[in-house]
Amino acid sequence: MEQTRRRIGTWPRATAALPLVLAFSVSAVRPAMASDGALEREQLAAFARQIELADRLANHLADQAASTASPEHARYHFDYARLRADLKRIRAGVQDYLVPQRAQPRDPVPLTGDYVRRDERQEQSP
Template identity: 55%
Template structure:
């Protein structure tokens, strides 16, 4: 049981590092100038918020602050943001 718990913590720590890498990639992509603005674009701020929620959930599990369960915030999803056409 203890070894299973240690393995789970190790894997969740790995997941946290992978989320950090993904977040850096999202930051790099969102900083790139957009060549052509179409009607739709990828909503990087929404993705960053969801990544932060996942990371916070993992951290809360690894280092609980209280014994009571918390009410999780739902993920936003839908990363396509529709732009109104310019007149």
């Protein structure tokens, strides 16, 4: 009987706290909505770091290809210079968005996108 009284005695306190819990949970939703921009900025900053890593890897691979590849055997070569130029433009666009200097103009110049470079010496020789 004593346990029943304790349970019944705590029930009114729990129902009194229910509106407070609901009010707190509803107010916690608003900052989550407002932080969508912060989440996007955080993800874009992570993307910029990944682009930086990709640029370093492309630089390393270009150095490695230049030192080890024999140009007479390969007809096609990967154009690391174009890739690095495109990565640089993408990184600059993300940085300009994250830290805008003024109103953001659009950059109408498209990316190159073609990273295969043909060895013209191989095509000319019979």
